Amino acid sequence: MKPGPGPEKSAVTPAPQGAAVLPSGRAVPAGRAGTNIRRLENRAAYMFLIPWLAGLFGITIIPVTVSLYLSFTDYNVLSAPTWVGLENYEKLISGDRRYENSLWVTLKFVGYSVPLVLVFSLTVAVVLNRGLAGLAIYRSLFYVPSLIGASVGIGLLWYQVFGERGVFNDLLGLFGFEGRSWVTNPRYALSTVIALNVWTFGASMVIFLAALRQIPDSYYEAASIDGANGWQKFRRITLPLLTPVIFFNMVLLTIQSFQSFTQAFVISRGTGGPVDSTLLYTVYLYQRAFQHLEMGYASAMAWVLLIAIALFTALIFWSAKYWVFYGDK
Amino acid sequence: MMMRKPFRCLTALLLGTAFVAGQAPAPAAAQDDPIAGEIRFSWWGGQSRNEKTDRILQLFEEEYPDVTVVRENSDWMPHWDKLTIQSAGGNQPCTIQMQTRWLATYAKPNILRPLDDLYEAGKLDTRGIAESVIESSRGDDGQLYMIPSGVFFFGMMYNRTMAEEAGMPVPETWTWSEFRDYLEALAPKLPDGVNPTHNMGREANTFVAWIQSNGYEVFDQGEIGFPVEVVVDWFNYWEDMRKAGLTDSAEVMVADLGSLIEESNIANGRTFITERPPNRLDSHQVVLDAVKPGQELGIATYPTGEDGTTGMDLGANGIAIGATCPEELLPASVAWINFFTQDDRAAQIYESDNGVVAIDRFMEAQKNAEDTSRGQREQIEVFQRVVPDAKPVSWPSGGYAALTEAINRGYDAVAFELMTPEEAAEQFMTELADMLG
Numbered sequence: 001m002k003p004g005p006g007p008e009k010s011a012v013t014p015a016p017q018g019a020a021v022l023p024s025g026r027a028v029p030a031g032r033a034g035t036n037i038r039r040l041e042n043r044a045a046y047m048f049l050i051p052w053l054a055g056l057f058g059i060t061i062i063p064v065t066v067s068l069y070l071s072f073t074d075y076n077v078l079s080a081p082t083w084v085g086l087e088n089y090e091k092l093i094s095g096d097r098r099y100e101n102s103l104w105v106t107l108k109f110v111g112y113s114v115p116l117v118l119v120f121s122l123t124v125a126v127v128l129n130r131g132l133a134g135l136a137i138y139r140s141l142f143y144v145p146s147l148i149g150a151s152v153g154i155g156l157l158w159y160q161v162f163g164e165r166g167v168f169n170d171l172l173g174l175f176g177f178e179g180r181s182w183v184t185n186p187r188y189a190l191s192t193v194i195a196l197n198v199w200t201f202g203a204s205m206v207i208f209l210a211a212l213r214q215i216p217d218s219y220y221e222a223a224s225i226d227g228a229n230g231w232q233k234f235r236r237i238t239l240p241l242l243t244p245v246i247f248f249n250m251v252l253l254t255i256q257s258f259q260s261f262t263q264a265f266v267i268s269r270g271t272g273g274p275v276d277s278t279l280l281y282t283v284y285l286y287q288r289a290f291q292h293l294e295m296g297y298a299s300a301m302a303w304v305l306l307i308a309i310a311l312f313t314a315l316i317f318w319s320a321k322y323w324v325f326y327g328d329k
Numbered sequence: 330m331m332m333r334k335p336f337r338c339l340t341a342l343l344l345g346t347a348f349v350a351g352q353a354p355a356p357a358a359a360q361d362d363p364i365a366g367e368i369r370f371s372w373w374g375g376q377s378r379n380e381k382t383d384r385i386l387q388l389f390e391e392e393y394p395d396v397t398v399v400r401e402n403s404d405w406m407p408h409w410d411k412l413t414i415q416s417a418g419g420n421q422p423c424t425i426q427m428q429t430r431w432l433a434t435y436a437k438p439n440i441l442r443p444l445d446d447l448y449e450a451g452k453l454d455t456r457g458i459a460e461s462v463i464e465s466s467r468g469d470d471g472q473l474y475m476i477p478s479g480v481f482f483f484g485m486m487y488n489r490t491m492a493e494e495a496g497m498p499v500p501e502t503w504t505w506s507e508f509r510d511y512l513e514a515l516a517p518k519l520p521d522g523v524n525p526t527h528n529m530g531r532e533a534n535t536f537v538a539w540i541q542s543n544g545y546e547v548f549d550q551g552e553i554g555f556p557v558e559v560v561v562d563w564f565n566y567w568e569d570m571r572k573a574g575l576t577d578s579a580e581v582m583v584a585d586l587g588s589l590i591e592e593s594n595i596a597n598g599r600t601f602i603t604e605r606p607p608n609r610l611d612s613h614q615v616v617l618d619a620v621k622p623g624q625e626l627g628i629a630t631y632p633t634g635e636d637g638t639t640g641m642d643l644g645a646n647g648i649a650i651g652a653t654c655p656e657e658l659l660p661a662s663v664a665w666i667n668f669f670t671q672d673d674r675a676a677q678i679y680e681s682d683n684g685v686v687a688i689d690r691f692m693e694a695q696k697n698a699e700d701t702s703r704g705q706r707e708q709i710e711v712f713q714r715v716v717p718d719a720k721p722v723s724w725p726s727g728g729y730a731a732l733t734e735a736i737n738r739g740y741d742a743v744a745f746e747l748m749t750p751e752e753a754a755e756q757f758m759t760e761l762a763d764m765l766g
Binding site: 290 | 406738
């Protein structure tokens, strides 16, 4: 009779007690083993980190550092940069009318966009939280614009929708109103860009929806027993408990809005017009960098924007102690 | 700011290239080195030009089987943006479509390869190209950076059918005041909903014609060459017409500039006359044929000054060689330039698509060929008529982009009644001077 298969014989000598086994299966004495294993693990960790480190240094830290240097130079891309000290920053402060205008346009854009997105997304989230049939479908539909809203295609579509012969004017016509070219009139052009930004409320809405689900029903039941109506429940329970999420969304939206570029760029066809009415900070920065080839000046603008965003974010964080309720105080 | 060498003698082209061509030193190209390798060619243009260029490249690759050309096509502005970034990274294509308006920006030995050695050695074949046109392709440093292939001009496109139906044919020449009077008389005879003219107050090319027809230079030694009064008069001229209902509204004016041909008011029969490149006549006609069958577009010249002075700019398109092109790829690059500019079949396929072909015999052949389209034939005819009086602008580095940007913004502010013509003109001068550095 043929003997059955016995226990597999290890190719490696079994490790003595107290010894460690390397990933290769080789046993090493206890003292040396710890060091070797740590070294190997470290090496593996660094190997896994290399792609991330390459990205961090290659497309973040090094370019940011270089842009800081360039902000003190006159650099047109086609010739070597020349050191000009603080000249670019001085010009920003005192000598550029369009820069001042871009600041105001951006502040207006952020000032309208952020509250509108917050209100709109919260309202839709509250409505969807009422247990509608097909909630998942509605949630997906409302979320889609936030995925595609910043794309060039949607910008072009927006230009058509709000153009002289666009769908928006057709809708107005149904109610007897005469339309116009909204995107090419300086009085209304920024409003169309803001409207596009507000349309991309889906991401904030999903976060609000998740937060609404976390509020215990018992709070509302207790309020009902005490005779609270719907508005009172929203005002006294929902809103306070959502303030941490409102705070989170506000920080994200503020940073995003300051950096908003594609929508205004596409709708204005790269000009920030008409008459600089949609000249967001980033659009002007792009013009200076890639149309006027003033990389030094544009780098200075980028650093001012970075500082401005940091200051606004810090301001929101500072204000949080007055209006954000964490439920543990 | 350094100014590129003026190329006023470009207008000598009108005197007949056959005369000046005799002075061109370059005989047929003689290639000693192997013509092989993979080269890149970047150009600007839409679908129609892409197809023509591709057909020519296919012919070239058949003739030179050891050469492969990588096609890099972009729209007009992205072409320059891309070239800038490529130049910064040192990876320009070996062959690059270039234009005299942009030459001052890019004609530097670290961006484009000076071509004098190849030109003088006869490797670059320039037979039939007027010496004056070649001279216009030199940079600030006097070196040759481009081999011209076509000479372009700007003009206006109008609806010939509407003019004929109104019994008011467009004259071959007109002054600015005659142009206004013509539109005023024509307006009541136009179909409902048709604007007599697109408001060209923000159009850089028309503005250039205004400046030069008033006896000023656009740029003088790289600085602004005209006084602020010229700008005020320009703004007032168009404001008078806008307020008289002879132009489209300010909103439509902004929308129409840079619109796609399919969306443009002239191609849709909604405007009688506008500024459009003459080489695009056929493309516009195709759309008009679909929208308003039976109507015909034509090319009109810019109005002149009251004393008859013409202000039209003139320039050349051509091909340059990137400074980073490896030596071993130079023969293939030179062969491609020679083929594109000198081959009969290439000229026939291209049909003066990007400026009237720079070689006289090709121009005459295209004009007389039976299969030449009406638009291209008309372009050549108008070109031959207007070129003698054209005034090529000496564009400084970044000058064209700066002028366009400043006049767009300046006149928009006036048309939307956010500024007076005087305020906007002052702003225009300040911004233009700032952008010129």
